[in-house]
Amino acid sequence: MATATDTIIRRKLSHEVFDRLRTMITGGELKPGDAMPSERDLMERFGVGRPAIREAMQALANMGLIAITHGERARVQQLTARSIFQQMDLTANILLSASPDSLEHLKEARRFFELGMVRAAAERATAEEVARLRATLDAQALAIENADAFISADMRFHAQIAAISGNPIFEAVSEAMLGWLRQYHTEMLSWTGRQNVTLTEHDEILGHIAGHEPELAEQAMIRHLDRSRALYIHGE
Template structure:
């Protein structure tokens, strides 16, 4: 059991290392990773660990094993961006802010509908969680990290309140997008205080079960956030 656990831990480390290097562009799409023997020597692990790591990377869409060619790096359109690790690696490699822009577009598409569904379908318990997250935001305006955590909980609570199981897999993506956004737009406590009223409009519309108002409030909030992100990252 100990050996099995150690191997899984080593495998996770190798997956993390190779994944980050692929997304950072160390190996271009269409090129092959170093051979197993070379990877074993450079990373100090066994062939079994390397093979398990390659399988994991293949499941994430980053590589594909091909006969006589080896392990080939796949183009970005094959990568599973909903995979938490892939998303985290891509975020770290996002030097020009383009990924954050794409994530914000995704949020603008998904979250207004989620707010509307939450107002219609959310249980009383779900709505209580949304309200509690908002109240935690109010209490945390002077603490940038605590505010980020409360804001993330606010938005993911809305996704859970939709009652639609297909919203659950995107909660992590929304969380990463929100964290990236807030680190750009909410660097000071004063930024947090400014964002409280717009979140309150969303919260009240959902609590009062007004789906159209909830959709409109969330859209206005995200449109404003997109403008601030574009200004901060000098995106057109």
């Protein structure tokens, strides 16, 4: 008598096509920047119809393995830490919108992450990296009357702190978390004078990074994050 583990499950043709195309990419037959074979060529090669090819190609695009552009051949993408996390954006946003608890969990995770990043930055930042942070802070100060530009500079400042680690995964994690939080940033920031508080806090953090003072940089980041976390509010 057959058991559940003995049963052969018929897979969709598109799943088989997906596996073969993925192997062509991961095995090096197709490299980043290469154009994917045409739909007709793939139909002939695998002996399947157009719907199976298109469904498999879309699945590859959803994973970030290929880029599909209307009117052009799909091309193999160069996977990076940033592109991998970008594939999580939709799922993360759905999770956050469905649960106020998830937003609190994300803010807690960001706090834990940022404290480690600012300590690392204070320990190893070069003069060039400090100058880059200063330029971002100067740009944020110039954008004090433009909420979108101000918040974008704010996100860039924190992502640049993570980038000082030299680990692209850390930088990608920072950008992802800040991007997911951005939609919950309320207008409490604007027109209340809190922009100046943010600038002062950033300047203090930068000063401790430049002075290679990890303990003081961490304490300044704690004060900044604990004060600013109230700006991120779930709509429900």
